[in-house]
Amino acid sequence: MTTSILDKAKQIMKAGYICDHCLGRQFAQLTKGTTNAVRGKAVKDIFAFEADAGSKIDIDETNIWAYDFRNAKIKKGKQKPVCKICGNFFDNLGSVAKKAANRLSKFEYENFVVGTKVSGAVASNEEILWEEIGAEHCEPIKAEINRELGKLIEKTTGKKAEFDNPDVLILFDMDKGDVEIKPSQIWVYGLYQKLVRGIPQTKWPCRHCNGKGCKQCKFKGKMYATSVEEIIAKPLLRAFDSQSSSMHGAGREDIDARCLGWRPFVMELQNPVKRKIQLPKLEREINRDKRVKVKLVKFCDKETARKIKAARLTKTYRVVVEFEKPIKRGDISKILKIKSLIKQRTPARVAHRRADLVRERRILRMTGKAISGKRAEFLIKTEAGMYVKELVTGDDGRTEPSFTGVTNNKAKVKALDVVEIGKIKV
Numbered sequence: 233m234t235t236s237i238l239d240k241a242k243q244i245m246k247a248g249y250i251c252d253h254c255l256g257r258q259f260a261q262l263t264k265g266t267t268n269a270v271r272g273k274a275v276k277d278i279f280a281f282e283a284d285a286g287s288k289i290d291i292d293e294t295n296i297w298a299y300d301f302r303n304a305k306i307k308k309g310k311q312k313p314v315c316k317i318c319g320n321f322f323d324n325l326g327s328v329a330k331k332a333a334n335r336l337s338k339f340e341y342e343n344f345v346v347g348t349k350v351s352g353a354v355a356s357n358e359e360i361l362w363e364e365i366g367a368e369h370c371e372p373i374k375a376e377i378n379r380e381l382g383k384l385i386e387k388t389t390g391k392k393a394e395f396d397n398p399d400v401l402i403l404f405d406m407d408k409g410d411v412e413i414k415p416s417q418i419w420v421y422g423l424y425q426k427l428v429r430g431i432p433q434t435k436w437p438c439r440h441c442n443g444k445g446c447k448q449c450k451f452k453g454k455m456y457a458t459s460v461e462e463i464i465a466k467p468l469l470r471a472f473d474s475q476s477s478s479m480h481g482a483g484r485e486d487i488d489a490r491c492l493g494w495r496p497f498v499m500e501l502q503n504p505v506k507r508k509i510q511l512p513k514l515e516r517e518i519n520r521d522k523r524v525k526v527k528l529v530k531f532c533d534k535e536t537a538r539k540i541k542a543a544r545l546t547k548t549y550r551v552v553v554e555f556e557k558p559i560k561r562g563d564i565s566k567i568l569k570i571k572s573l574i575k576q577r578t579p580a581r582v583a584h585r586r587a588d589l590v591r592e593r594r595i596l597r598m599t600g601k602a603i604s605g606k607r608a609e610f611l612i613k614t615e616a617g618m619y620v621k622e623l624v625t626g627d628d629g630r631t632e633p634s635f636t637g638v639t640n641n642k643a644k645v646k647a648l649d650v651v652e653i654g655k656i657k658v
């Protein structure tokens with residue numbers, strides 16, 4: 233048998249006082265376009281009418297403390313009783329909203345979302361009530377706080393509450409009474425070229441001290457003075473007033489290789505204070521550094537970063553190869569005939585950080601010519617993931633076939649450039 237709404241309300245108000253919000257919330261799924269406070273008040277109105285009409289209402293009378301009666305011998309209370317569920321929390325919602333607006337004032341944002349960490353005591357009060365009366369038409373207090381706080385913050389700040397991709401997250405901790413502002417990351421999609429050898433793509437923490445700083449790294453905490461990431465990020469961090477960044481690249485070139493093709497990347501900026509920044513101006517600023525060249529294409533989202541990282545783009549390399557012995561007639565054409573799949577066991581140089589397995593990668597196109605007695609230059613287009621250095625050296629038989637293998641003349645890479653990178657649609 234289902235209990236009627238009034239019976240249910242009676243049961244809730246039988247022992248102790250419950251505020252309009254907490255009472256109304258038990259009927260939150262009934263009717264639209266109103267608030268829980270209005271629902272709760274409507275239910276209490278009925279009991280107040282009954283009392284004034286002389287009916288026995290059978291609830292704790294503190295629940296109708298605020299009414300002026302014509303007939304009933306119930307005195308109007310001077311002080312509001314304390315709600316058994318929320319402890320009259322909703323009376324303070326305005327000051328929480330004000331605190332949030334204060335904290336928000338230094339941030340650039342157009343919209344926000346509110347998240348509440350509900351006090352453990354309040355959540356358990358609510359659960360105990362549901363056990364007694366059922367949870368059929370209710371909503372959790374968290375949902376009401378998020379919504380009502382959102383409305384108040386909208387009013388105070390003039391900005392909009394937004395659930396998909398909000399600029400800031402307003403985290404309210406009910407126990408601490410504190411509000412924390414967490415701006416969403418800024419994602420910038422771009423392309424870069426690395427015009428010099430000797431710098432890594434991303435910051436490389438010192439392997440002796442793990443980034444803390446030691447004698448070996450001259451207390452810089454890193455293995456290389458700078459990186460593509462740091463060169464690009466520095467002006468971005470300053471412009472967006474952000475403390476940290478991470479770069480998501482579509483693959484990476486070796487430290488000693490240049491990247492003359494445009495490599496796609498996404499720069500993620502954490503906790504930005506500013507959001508409305510003109511990218512062309514930043515692009516010009518970054519490009520004053522002659523080691524790296526960028527195109528800052530547009531703002532994007534996390535999904536783009538994921539796509540860029542997962543992309544398997546073809547690469548074209550220019551490789552200057554030096555042989556141990558002079559190049560013989562027919563050697564170059566033997567190399568250019570390597571068309572089969574290349575089987576590459578994980579190279580010795582990366583075996584300490586990658587699983588040892590055999591990968592198969594295809595050469596898509598290759599041209600080349602001798603440029604001196606022992607040197608030759610090749611243009612090699614490959615599938616993503618080819619270890620080009622090992623294709624040349626053979627890596628002691630771990631890569632088959634190889635330049636060394638087919639010529640029987642030990643080959644090594646003198647210079648390596650990535651000259652073209654396959655396109656990705658973003």
Ligand SMILES: [Zn+2]
Pocket residue numbers: 250251252253254255315316317318319320321
């Ligand atoms: Zn309450």
Ligand SMILES: [Zn+2]
Pocket residue numbers: 438439440441442443444445446447448449450451453454
């Ligand atoms: Zn160190």
